[in-house]
Amino acid sequence: MFDFAQWVVLSAGWPRRLAAALAGAVGALALAPVDVMPAMLVPMVAAVWLIDGAARRETGLGRVLGWRSCMAAAVVGWWWGFGYFLAGLWWLGAAFLVEPDRYLWALPFGVVAVPAGLALFPAFGFGVARLLWSSGPGRLFALTAGLGTSEWLRSWLFTGFPWNAYGMAFGGTLTLAQGASAFGLEGLTLLTILLCAAPATLADPVGSRLRRLAPTVLAAVAMLVLLGFGAHRLDRGPTRDVPNVRLRLMQPDTPEDGSFSYANKDKILAGYLALSNRATGPDPDGLKTVTHLIWPESPFPFILSRDPDALGTIAAAxxxxxxxVTGAARAERDAEINPGQPGRTHYFNAIQVVGPGGTVLDSYDKVHLVPFGEYLPFDALLRAVGLTNFVHVPGGFDAGTRRRLLDVPGLPPVAPQICYEAIFPGAVLPEGPEAGKAGVMLNVTNDGWFGTTAGPYQHLAQARLRAVEEGLPLIRAANTGVSAIVDPYGRITASLPLDTVGVLDGTLPQRIAPTLFARHWGTLQPALYLAAFGFALLSAIRRRG
Structure with missing residues (x-):
């Protein structure tokens, strides 16, 4: 191990860059659907050795600040991040093959350019870590502070994209994921970096054997504590069900091709209704005992609320x-808001509640839209070069004004999440006192753009972690799967596999008492980051003192 560590530390040029990229790529094995958590040891241990090897001869002010060393660390951090994101997000390319005549030319952007851009965040994290670097175990906190901060920035900068955060290595294992009830995904990310990087000190060329061994032993103890906490939490048995609620989730596996068009609207709707009424027991009337029927994101090639015939057909069936409760595009004209001002028509990606008689009882508009999927950043410029958003809506979708609870008769107050709104920790509930009223989370999505790749499994894993964080059950209806009902501990009580046509029947677990994360994350978050920076700074000061 010592010889290999020294090779990584002393490597240069393309061998060094390739080693960094390969180490990052191995980390993707810790994510869904593979979920081999120990694989995250490889990139984190390698990160320590790579930053060790970023030391450069400094002169003048550089001797104090270490600019050249920080830049060298940032460069190798980019290669490390590129490997991680390329291996974890390669499936984005599947979306460009749905309509190859329109999007095939942009395939390199989805597969290579996106990981290349995301790699700038760990590059920044490596640079910050090197600024705080020391020669002993304290450098583990420097890595935690640097990479942790870069992940926090990735979660909100440029609208945010916290997909495949390092903490999902723990979040994908249900027992370890229980830590999210206290610290959330960001806390799990900090723990993942710190604990998985600890074995790097075993190869330190200086220091006593105890000093080299202690971080790994302490990391192992911390892992056992986390596992014990998770096992204790999961040992409480199944939660009680909300009375008088019988759910049915419809998973139509509708292809994203030319058949999904307005010309086929009647056939599509008839297929949904026939599938929804499928018998799953001795009673031939499948909907007879169902209180709530859930359809996935945007299942219609038309505006449901503006189609009385379609609403009448649904009501009759x-x-x-x-x-x-269904996903649906919603349209609103400027003239409907301000009479006398014709303006344009605004389109929203929505969840709508349809009651008896085909009446739309309530609606929620998606707040956090997907760049390039639902709208184009720098719209005029990108359209001028021939780029359009994937969803065929004139001008793209408009964002909803705020998160709000959805009123669904017979259900506790519903916290709605459309598509990737479910991947943002701490941002899946309304702000203020309304958040405490939520009794269930509802995630409707269409992962059909990504086929049978790793993408839909990663999406499910992240949505499931929101249930653990908030202590709320989750209903997840996906066009192609995986549709599931999840209890507030993250246990999947019922599910339909990916790429399967069918219906899923189940009961609704009750919420549990608000978690530590739900009650105090606003206080805990800065405390965890301050602790990481504090220990790193103390070690750096001791080194330079």
Missing amino acids: MPDSTVL
Whole structure:
């Protein structure tokens, strides 16, 4: 191990860059659907050795600040991050193959340019870590502070994209994921970096054997504590169900091709209704005992709320005791808001509640839109070069004004999340006192753009972690899967596999008491980052003192 560590530390040029990229790529094995958590040891241990090897001869002010060393660390950090994101997000390319005549030319952007751009964040993290670097175990906190900060920035900068945060290595394992009830995904990310990097000190060329061994032993103890906490939390048995609620999730596996068009609207709707009424037991009337029917994101090639025939067809097919909750595009003209001002028509990606008689009872508009999927950043410029958003809506979708609870008769107050809104920790509930009223989270999505790749599994894993963080059950209806009902501990109580046509029946678990994360994350978050920076700074000061 010592010889290999020294090779990594002393490597240069392309061998060094390739080693960094390969180490980062191995970390993707810790993510869904593979979920081999120990694989995250490889990139984190390698990160320590790579930053060790970033030391450069400094002169003048550089001797104090170490600018050249920081830049060398940032460069190798970019290669490390590029390997990680390329291996973890390669499946983005599948979306460009759905309509190859329109998007095939942009395939390199999805597969290579996106990971290359995201790699700038760990590059920044490596540079910050090197600024705080020391020669002993304290450098583990420098790495935690640097990479942790870069992940925090990735979660909100440029609208944010916290997909495949390092903490998902723990979050994908249900027992370890229970730590999210206290510290959330960001806390798990800090723990993942710190604990998985600890074995790097075993190869330190100086220091006593105890000093080299102690970080790994302490990391192992911390892991056992985290596992014990998770096992204790999961040992409480199943939660009680919300009374008088019988859910049915419809998973149509509708292809994203030319058949999904307005010309086929009647056929599509008839197929949904027939599937929704499928018998799953001795009673031939499948909807007879269903109180709430859930359809996935944007299943219609038309505006449901503006189509009385479609609403009438739905009403005629469903018992009066069944409420439909469905994804649907929603349209609103400027003239409807300000009479006398024709303006343009605004489109929203929405969840709508349809009651007896086909009446739309409530609606939620998606707040956090997907760049390039639902809208184009720098719209005029990118359209001028021939780029359009994937969803065929004139001008793209508009964002909703705020997160709000959805009122669904017979259900506790619903916290709605459309598509990747479910991947943002701490941002899945309304702000203020309304958040405490939520009794269930509802995530409707269409992962059909990504086929049977790793993408839909990663999406499910991240949505499931929101249930653990908030102590709320989750209903997840996905066009192509994986559709699931998740209890507030993250346990999947019922599910339909990916790329499967079917319906999923189940009960709704009750929420549990608000978690530590739900009650105090605003205080805990800065405390964890301050602790990481504090220990790193103390070690750096001791080194330079």
